[in-house]
Amino acid sequence: MTVYLPIAELSVNIFIILGMGAAVGFLSGMFGVGGGFLITPLLIFYNIPPVVAVATGANQVVASSISGAITHFRRGTLDMKLGSVLLVGGLAGATAGVWVFSWLRRIGQLDLFISLLYVVLLSSIGALMLQESVRAMRRAKNNNPLPVKRPGQHNWVHRLPLKMRFKKSKIYLSAIPVVGLGFGIGVLTSIMGVGGGFIMVPAMIYLLRIPTNVVVGTSLFQIIFVTAYTTMVQAATNYSVDIVLATILMVAGVIGAQYGVRVGQKLRGEQLRALLALLVLAVGIRLAVGLIVTPSDVYSVAVGGMSY
Amino acid sequence: MRRLLRIALLLPLLALGFPVQAQVPFGQASGVKEGLEIGTSTSEIAITSDFRGADLTIFGALTNADELFLAIGQYDVVVTLEGPKDYATVRKKERVFGIWMNTEGMTFEQVPESYSLASTRMIDSIDEAPSLNNIGVGIDHLALNPVGYIPDSGMIGEFRDAYRRLKLTNGLYQRDTSGVRFVSSSLFRASLKLPANIPDGMHMVRAYLFKSGQLITQREMPLRVVKTGIEQAITDAAHDRPIAYGFLCVLIAIITGWGASIVFRKD
Known part of the structure; x- marks a missing residue:
């Protein structure tokens, strides 16, 4: 059964889109990630124009993050103040990102830039995660306990000015790195169509030393608002959010996620991380191959001028 | 599912022309100029969401046609359907540090987004290229003027060729060199293909009548394509x-x- 995507302007098999959404939802539930970094490349592999894939991916992340955020809100594992400071940076970053996005589109380099960014980000993060999880697996095998980091250990981040007190997180931290992190993630949201949790969570833990119990909830809080904002801005400036595609992906995704969560609870953390790392690497490599392999046609045509 | 959009025209058969013309001696120019009439039953096509392309049939008639010229096939008809015009940008990828990226681009002024052509025979055997270029009939003869100054004229040719090839590949440009058939001595039927990805907007049906390789008259009528649903x-x-x-x-x-x-x- 085919369905016509009005914004992507092509007909697709609805079952492939449903399957894609369910599979990514399953993985996102299993690994506790938003899934934007998987859905956007998958859509691009399925010939959805990258412009539409990115904007629709951001929309899909709103749905996949919301139930997690609600859970964390109920449990109280969410630092509203920290989240709001992150959000200030995130909204500014998303605005700047959409501007860069439109500019890249105008000069004809958007598709390349999206792919390059994905290749760099996915391969480096995949490699880091794989390294870390293999080390953890080896440690577990040898029965060596995890070296405990001394609390109160500080790095350069903690010497920055403009310090603020975040009561819930029980930390006293400069606003500069928090806003900066939010900004960077916001840019990635609008250019790559990701929530950015897979970068934000490690950065908050290792760089900002925020207690792990509030990290996930707080990052989800920021992700929801930034992705929702990005969806609106992409819709308003590039007209590239496909509501039909997004709805199919979201419905399949949230259902898939429920089953993913159950499977995820049965697997061990480091195994899970190693699997995710391999998946991330595979997507990155597939995109890299697409950049290197000689295209079937070196010419392409687009309606509209390069600059008016 | 391929749906046939058959837009038939009920033509008043060439009641008038013939008796007069029969008396004109062979070889002499008849006093009355040949005329061309075309028609479709509708001026609007609604495209529903399950649209997979269609055929558009246009009927037409020659009036005051010279019977002898008709008999030896000296009349040629070309019918085109031109889509709405817009700028079009062609980009070329090159390998830079091992990665394929767009390095060069050219924007053409106001070219039809879609173009479908039907003719009695190969248009290049109907008329000479320069005069076809002049009137802009035929995919290879559409005016493709780059925006801005391009010093390298070889590059313009290269991008023009790429543009035509890409448009033919994605079906937005089509040609059928046997798409116009005479159903009687002076009544013809033209079948034009509407691609599935036809842009909506104001399209223009144009019919050209050639006599011994000379364009003698042309007709045009608007056709609105609206997407529904x-x-x-x-x-x-x-x-x-x-x-x-x-x-x-x-x-x-x-x-x-x-x-x-x-x-x-x-x-």
Whole structure:
């Protein structure tokens, strides 16, 4: 059964889109990630124009993050103040990102830039995660306990000015790195169509030393608002959010996620991380191959001028 | 599913022309100039969401045609359907540090987004290239003028060729060199293909009559292509009320996410 995507302007098999959404939802539930970094490349592999894939991916992340955020809100594992400071940076970053996005589109380099960014980000993060999880697996095998980091250990981040007190997180931290992190993630949201949790969570833990119990909830809080904002801005400036595609992906995704969560609870953390790392690497490599392999046609045509 | 959009025209058969013409001696120019009439039964085509392309049939008649010229096939008819015009940008990829990226581009002024042509025979055997270029009939003869100054004229040719090839490949440009058939001595039928991805907007049907390789007359009539259905409503909403549309997208996401967390709640 085919369905016509009005914004992507092509007909697709609805079952492939449903399957894609369910599979990514399953993985996102299993690994506790938003899934934007998987859905956007998958859509691009399925010939959805990258412009539409990115904007629709951001929309899909709103749905996949919301139930997690609600859970964390109920449990109280969410630092509203920290989240709001992150959000200030995130909204500014998303605005700047959409501007860069439109500019890249105008000069004809958007598709390349999206792919390059994905290749760099996915391969480096995949490699880091794989390294870390293999080390953890080896440690577990040898029965060596995890070296405990001394609390109160500080790095350069903690010497920055403009310090603020975040009561819930029980930390006293400069606003500069928090806003900066939010900004960077916001840019990635609008250019790559990701929530950015897979970068934000490690950065908050290792760089900002925020207690792990509030990290996930707080990052989800920021992700929801930034992705929702990005969806609106992409819709308003590039007209590239496909509501039909997004709805199919979201419905399949949230259902898939429920089953993913159950499977995820049965697997061990480091195994899970190693699997995710391999998946991330595979997507990155597939995109890299697409950049290197000689295209079937070196010419392409687009309606509209390069600059008016 | 390929649906045949048959737009037939009921033509008043060439009642008038013939008796007069028969008396004109062979070889001499007849005092009356040949005329061309075309018609379709509709001036609007509605494209529904399951549209997979269609055929458009246009009927036409020659009036005051010279019977002898008709008999030896000296009349040629070319019918085109030109889509709405817009700028078009062609980009070329080159390998830079091992990666394929767009390095060069050229924008052409106001070219039809779609172009479908039917003719009695190969148009290049109907008329000479320069005069076809002049009137802009034929895919290879459409005016493709680059925006701005391009010093390298070889590059212009290269990008023009690429543009035509890409448009032919994606079906937006089509030609059928036997698409015009004479059903009687002076009544013809032209079949034009409408591709599935035909742009909506004002299209123009143009018919050209050639006599011994000379364009003698032409006719044109507008044809409006409108897309209908829910998909078109969505496209319109996305472009006309983008903020509300974006808000709706976010709202659907919130409802879906929230709904799932309620439906699948364990407690």
